[in-house]
Amino acid sequence: MPSHVVPKTSFLRRLIPFGLGEVKPTHFRDMLGIVWKNRDNLPYAWKVITRGVCDGCALGVAGLHDWTIKGPHLCMTRLNLLRLNTMPALDHSLLADVSQLAGKRNDELREMGRLAYPMLRERGAKGFRRITWDEAYARMGKKIRATDPKRLAFFITSRGVTNEIYYMSQKVARFLGTGHIDNAARLCHSPSGVAMKQTLGVAASTCSYRDWYGTDLLVFFGSNPANDQPVSTKYLHEAKQFGTKVVLVNPLLEPGMKRYWVPSTASSALFGTDIADYWFPVAQGGDIAFMYGVLRIAVENGWMDEAFLREHCVGWEALKEATLAMDFAELEKNAGLPRASMEEFAKLMQQAKTGVFVWSMGITQHPHGAEGVQMILNLALTRGWVGRNKCGVMPIRGHSSVQGGAEMGAYCTAFPGVKTVNAENAAWLSREYGFDVPSWPGMTAVDMVDACARGELDVFFCLGGNFLRTLPEPDYVARAMENVPVRIHQDIILTDQMFIPAREEVLLLPAKTRYEQDDGGTETSTERRVMFSPEIPRQVGECRAEWKILRELAAAAYPERAHLLGCETGWAMREEIARVVPMYDGIQHLRKTGDAFQYGGPHLCPGGKFETPDGKAHLRAVELPPPAPERMPATPDTNGHANGTNGRLFHVSTRRGKQFNTLIYAEVDPLTGAHRDAVFMAAADAEQLGLKQNDSIALVNDLGRYEGRVFLADLAPGNLQVMWPEGNILIRRGVVAKGGGVPDYNALVTVEKT
Ligand code: SF4
Secondary structure, three states, rough: OOOOOOOOOHHHHOOOOOHOOOOOOOHHHHHHHHHHHOOHHHHHHHHHHOOOEEOOOOOEEEOOOOOOOOOOOOHHHHHHHHHHHHOEEEOOHHHHHHHOOOOOOHHHHHHOEEEOOOOEEEEOOOOOEEEOOOOHHHHHHHHHHOOHHHHHEEEEOOOOOHHHHHHHHHHHHHHHOOEEEEEHHHOOHHHHHHHHHHHHHOOOOOOOOHOOOOOEEEEEOOHHHHHHHHHHHHHHHHHHHOOOOOEEEEEEEOOHHHOOOOOOHHHHHHHEEOOOEEEEEOOOOOHHHHHHHHHHHHHHHHHOOHHHEEEEEEEOHHHHHHOOOHHHHHHHHHHHHOOOHHHHHHHHHHHOOEEEEOOHHHOOOOOHHHHHHHHHHHHHHHHHOOOOOOOOOEOOOOOOOOOHHHHHHOEOOOEOOOEEEEEHHHHHHHHHHHOOOOOOOOOOOOHHHHHHOOOOOOEEEEOOOHHHHOOOHHHHHHHHHHHHOOOEEEEOOOOOHOOOOOOEEEEEEEEEEOOOOOOOHHHHOOOOOOEEEOOOOOOOOOOOHHHHHHHHHHHOOOOOHHHHOOOOOOOHHHHHHHHHOOHHHOHHOOOOOOOOOOOOOOOHHHHHOOOOOOOOOOOOOOOOOOHHHHHHOOOOOOOOOOOOOOEEEEEEEEEEOOOOEEOOOOOOOOOOOOOOEEEEEEEHHHHHHHOOOOOOEEEEEOOOOOEEEEEOEEEEEEEEEEEOOHHHHHHHOOOOOOOOEEOOOOEEEEEEEE
């Protein structure tokens, strides 16, 4: 019987200080590099670090302190992003001929400096020319006024964007008569929002990070917090002192989750921390089958919290029936793990009194993302692990403030307060705003790009982001973006999507960073903490606060109605947010660094009282996704995996290296030692294919050819992983999760030796 216990680091190896000779981040050396990079503006960099709310991930910190640990909270992701906040303006004359810039990578474009002046490129021009803000507003206002609102769309990214920007963007979009407003959360946790809202009545983490401390079982499904939320490793180091067992359900045993050196914790910095206690190498896309298997074993043994299910849930009987109807052979094939593995996991759950389930893109970025989340919720509810201490379900967020995006209403399917877009709620919001709010749900981010391709949009406003790099099939995206008459990119740096011409014109609007933003701003963390980041004044060129640009744009389009926009200042806007989004009441009182509140308190759904119409949690059976061809019959290999690779089709998934979103910070990921062209592969597969470490190979499917090198890893056989966004050339567009609309960032490929 396979055991999924992760072996501890040996005593002798542990004695080697600072992980010398190991693949690991070199935090202290990298910090010196950051100081050097920001040497022209160190005083400002210091203010950002000590006063601002981090613009990296959504773990959440104000200055150097958070609400979970006593010591300092700082990581390399935040330090790497620092340069975006200290760099001077770029040389705008270089934009006069974009062919000179066309071959540059996005990290090279970023290094050129800040976008500091409004720029215009008309059809046929070689590049951009500088224009005044007045001209920019006049052009945009005239065009938008003449545009059918159904042919106008807004996409808002997640880079450092504050709640105020999200709020104003949705208000402006709806003021202009369009429901086409969406944000970057669509591409990551939209399936979580859908499944959680239906099941629990809330669409946010039900617990706090402090619940990790001393919970019996802390399970990470398809997530890699050591890379995506680095300071969480400090939480994990501390949680383990309280006896918490950490379990990974993931195709790859992420090295950073196996062992980590927390730089600000002396013992960990010196000798490292063994984080994961168990690793279940589920096949990519096999999580639902795995969880069904676990549930079936729990049902057969009576390991559920029957009282909780009876008193606080509906739908249990139907779920139980569907689970018992499942065939283990099929579940094993689909999960890529044998029944014994499911039994081991079920037993861990049975032995635990408390548990926290955390998940991320490994679950959501699949065609069955919402069903995967539903199964996580189902499992947690069978043990009553919601609404009490050391228990909860947590869709952990990778980008600062994506949590607030939908809560502020910058979402095509939600008004402020995550209210469904329908006639009744549109009438309510119209009364609040004093203008007619469209009652029709708009297009998702992915739909917007398809609408561009079909010629159904006349004006496309992109606040940050880079569809060219974030969406599958970049050539298609480029053609789609070129097919819009007017594109507007509001950003702080250049990206290569800006160089795609438009049918009429492309405008670049220079934005202030979150720290420069007039009247400060707020961000909401994964644990629902709304944190205030004060204005740290700095003026680069003619940059303006993002919410102000949006407001001025709307006023330019309809000056006669501009007074209805309100929100003349950031303070006035927060007063309005507190009124329109009652769960954010308190935001209007935040004034300085460290001011924060956790909406809903430490636990949502306390005592098993859910925010659904009947106050109960709604368990649901989901369909078992069909097994991918590569998971078809095979003899279990020596590790107990039931899938194997008896053919040449592999399931490839995309992953992150040292990067923040599409901003790549290093050619080699210090957590894994993998280069950007690495193709993560199980040793058993490499052997079967006659490959060894660093061999040049190509992954091929009908969409493209990805050239890379073999990188041997602890990976479930039959699966491969490549870096995102480079791997997008293999990903098929148009395959999105039914619930939520997130693209499926996985593909089937063959492997060729080159
Ligand atoms: S863990 Fe996240 S919130 Fe904390 S410093 Fe790093 S990037 Fe910022």
